[in-house]
Amino acid sequence: MSALPSIARQKELLSNYESIAKVVSETAKKYVQHKVNLVAVSKLKPSSDIMGLYNEGVRHFGENYVQELVTKSQELPKDIKWHFIGTLQTDKCKILAKQISNLYAVETIDSLKKCKKLNSLRKEIDGDVINVYLQINTSDEPQKSGYSIVESERSLIYESVEFLLSEECSHLNFQGLMTIGSIGESFKDENEDFTRLVNLKNELNEKYSLDLQTSMGMSNDFEDAIKKGSSSVRVGSSIFGSRPPKN
Numbered sequence: 001m002s003a004l005p006s007i008a009r010q011k012e013l014l015s016n017y018e019s020i021a022k023v024v025s026e027t028a029k030k031y032v033q034h035k036v037n038l039v040a041v042s043k044l045k046p047s048s049d050i051m052g053l054y055n056e057g058v059r060h061f062g063e064n065y066v067q068e069l070v071t072k073s074q075e076l077p078k079d080i081k082w083h084f085i086g087t088l089q090t091d092k093c094k095i096l097a098k099q100i101s102n103l104y105a106v107e108t109i110d111s112l113k114k115c116k117k118l119n120s121l122r123k124e125i126d127g128d129v130i131n132v133y134l135q136i137n138t139s140d141e142p143q144k145s146g147y148s149i150v151e152s153e154r155s156l157i158y159e160s161v162e163f164l165l166s167e168e169c170s171h172l173n174f175q176g177l178m179t180i181g182s183i184g185e186s187f188k189d190e191n192e193d194f195t196r197l198v199n200l201k202n203e204l205n206e207k208y209s210l211d212l213q214t215s216m217g218m219s220n221d222f223e224d225a226i227k228k229g230s231s232s233v234r235v236g237s238s239i240f241g242s243r244p245p246k247n
């Protein structure tokens with residue numbers, strides 16, 4: 001089992017988490033009629049920090065790096081609901097599917113190939129169903145991963161959705177759409193990326209009779225994301241503090 005944080009750190013983490021959770025629930029109550037999930041993004045932060053929040057009842061944690069997630073999932077309690085939110089490489093699907101029994105969601109699927117791989121590998125160990133989000137490059141930025149938001153490439157999204165809804169896809173549950181959005185947009189009052197994601201969600205709900213969710217909003221812009229209809233926000237630095245640089 002993992003070490004606990006110092007008492008001072010524990011207090012700081014709890015106070016940060018609670019103030020974010022309060023804004024999340026108040027914004028949701030004021031603007032939308034659904035509950036909004038808060039995922040605590042713990043990448044590059046020690047397992048002791050996660051234990052500090054876990055002991056206060058927090059269960060949803062987000063991680064970006066496969067090896068770091070494997071290590072943490074091995075040393076931390078099995079009822080944690082891990083969200084993988086980092087860039088997903090095809091050759092890492094195997095580790096995610098096979099080594100993390102309590103992997104709750106993969107939010108960064110960006111191809112049919114990755115849908116198929118994740119499903120068949122999870123099936124091989126007959127693991128619990130993984131919730132998946134298709135990542136959408138709503139800002140149409142070349143350096144961002146995700147399915148293109150451009151209308152002419154919509155068939156790639158349809159193709160993946162149809163696989164996720166097929167009988168063959170027994171070990172993935174299509175939960176919704178995810179976006180990061182451009183940095184520039186998050187400094188404006190209104191983030192057009194969030195509107196674009198919600199419009200696409202509505203289109204898919206209509207086309208396939210679904211009730212999809214949206215994962216959008218981070219420390220800087222989660223209030224706006226909730227106003228626009230986000231079902232799940234991913235907040236890191238406002239809870240855990242600023243991160244060290246990766247390596």
Ligand SMILES: *Cc1c(COP(=O)(O)O)cnc(C)c1O
Nearest residue numbers: 041085218219234235236237238
């Ligand atoms: C790191 C990260 C977050 C959290 O970002 P903060 O600005 O620290 O809240 C959310 N989503 C993704 C995809 C991330 O990589």
